[in-house]
Amino acid sequence: FFLFLLLLTRKSKLRRKDESRPFIIHITRVQASDTGYYTCELTNGRDSSLRRSFDLRVKTPYLHSRFRRFIAIFIILSACLILILLILLIILAVKYFKMKKIVDTSIFHAQQPDEPEDKSQPPMTQLTRIRLPDNFASTQQVRTLLGYVNGDITPVVKDDFKELGHGQYGIVYQVRLPEVGLVAAKLLPESIRNIERRRDKRKKGDDSEESQEMISKKHELQKKKAAEMLIDEIKVMYKAGKHVNIVSLLKVAYPETKFKYLITGGLIRDEDSFYLMELCSNGSLESMVKRFLQPSSNISNKKLSLYEALAKQNGPGMTITQAHDSCILTDDDLILAAYQVACGVDYLNRKQIAHCDIAARNVLVSARFIMKICDFGLATWTTYKNYREQLAQNDSVQLQKKNNELATHNLTPELARAILRASTPDERILLNKSSIKSDVWSFGIFLWTLFLKCRIRPFNKLLEEMENKSDGETFFHRLARVVSEGRVLKYLDYQPEIPRKM
Incomplete structure (x- = not known):
């Protein structure tokens, strides 16, 4: 019976060469799409044709088989996506803890108070509780300024970046930055910012380990003192607020643990910390x-x-x-x-x-x-x-x-x-x-x-x-x-x- 069904539905003809052999066809699978109304006709060429019509409903375990492929693909893709997300989370977690470890050793982090400022107490006891401002410079501003300072970016116009003055514990530049335009930026001096670079040069030289260690300690003390003076300066300017005869603090940049830095890479060294102020x-x-x-x-x-x-x-x-x-x-x-x-x-x-x-x-x-x-x-x-x-x-x-x-x-x-x-x-x-x-x-x-x-x-x-x-x-x-x-x-x-x- 299914032979006739197959002949009709596939519109094909089967011819048997050996008439003595029985004609046997094995149908191993009937699809749900085969359900429908069929008319079968049987003829041997001599007798009258035998025609039958019937309504076929296929009830098999494969009724929803056409969806199984999509479900399997969806499960595989979902599993891959979850695996990728899990790997990304692990990478972000590792980066976050590395960043936190760096920030915890930062001089700026050591100057952040653990307790909030209590204005009811005498000011003498509150000095160490004044927090650093959190109006951070954007990642683009940090990259632009450090690019100018390190020589990675060449200013298009001379006024876009030039030195205004320098001292023992700081150097001030005029710089044009995204969003804020022309401002003044104060950084630690070049001698402190390039400690690591000079340290690498000394390692290639003939200096003894003891002299290198002594020089490194001296530079670390210089960096600490300069950084603490910069921190105190930022705190005072932040505490002073706005006044027409006081230079205004605009933005700051120092090592800080923030989730957005995992993506943007905004974490900077103590040596690269700076603040932006209005340009005079x-x-x-x-x-x-x-x-x-x-x-x-x-x-x-x-x-x-x-x-x-x-x-x-x-x-x-x-x-x-x-x-x-x-x-x-x-x-x-x-x-x-x-x-x-x-x-x-x-x-x-x-x-x-x-x-x-x-x-x-x-x-x-x-x-x-x-x-x-x-x-x-x-x-x-x-x-x-x-x-x-x-x-x-x-x-x-x-x-x-x-x-x-x-x-x-x-x-x-x-x-x-x-x-x-x-x-x-x-x-x-x-x-x-x-x-x-x-x-x-x-x-x-x-x-x-x-x-x-x-x-x-x-x-x-x-x-x-x-x-x-x-x-x-x-x-x-x-x-x-x-x-x-x-x-x-x-x-x-x-x-x-x-x-x-x-």
Whole structure:
């Protein structure tokens, strides 16, 4: 019967050559698609044909066989996908723990407090609890800046990347970055950033293992000190917040454990940490004042003063070169510049911050010649919450200060007497504190320097005196004696250029 079914459905004919043999066909599988209405016709060529019609319904275990292949493929693909995801999770987990291990050994991580800041407690106990800001630079910004610094990327325009200044513990660049445009970036100095590279060169050389180890320890101490100063500077700028006469902190970058870094690769070394701040295109106040001392190509007698010219200008501002050619720098301009610096210092003091390094070189000038205080490397926090309470004290109130650096123009009489009383270097370090009074003192010396157009350094006379008559005493110790004995005006004497109305 199924022979006829097969003949009809496949539209084929079977012929038997040997009539004596029985005609046998084995059908091993009937598909569910064979279900339907059939008409079978049997004929032998002699007799009349035999025709039968019937409705065939195939009921076999293979009814859903056409779906089994897709189900099997789906299961195989799902298993492969799950396996791939599992491998990726394992890789990400390994990378995460490696990243966490690196971050845990970071100097920046050590400076992150375990407990939140408690504002109800005295500020002295809260200094170590102030957290680093988390307004991180994007991965593209980090890669662009480090690419410029390491020489992997060449700036298209000169202004896209150039050095603005450098010191013992940091270097500042002007750089154009995605999303933020032209900004200033402060990094650790090149000597610290390239420690690993120099270490590899020494390994190839003939240096002994002991000398290499000593040099490595020295470099590690230098890196730690520079990194801690950068951390303190970031914390102070973050605590200071926004003010028109304070350089604003924009972005930071330091080692941190974040899941997105597993994909983007944003983790950086301690040596590559940096922060971004607003760019003041006209450089420092010191360089501006010195520029106006130089002769101008425009010798007209009808030049306006600097701020008079700016008041009549509707544009975004002027460059130093434009200002030098079209304006003159008067005493009133210097008084207005000093007033802006005073506003910035007063704002910091009211936030319980002592800058500890007020000087013309640490004041930046914007395109509209707005003065902005920068360089918070020596800054610290006061121990008093109340500003009036701070000013009411008769003696200098000490502040928490991690580093032992001290600018000479910050040496107040109170601090000078304390240093002279100290009998050992350790006691001197312990007494090496600062206060808001030090900002007032250094601001006075800043005024003296500013109205002398930064031509004379403070206490230059003392230095010359020591060179002519050397008795083995250090400059700092001699200066402390001069300040403590009230003989400052002998070395910071009155000059005719300083206006009487000051």
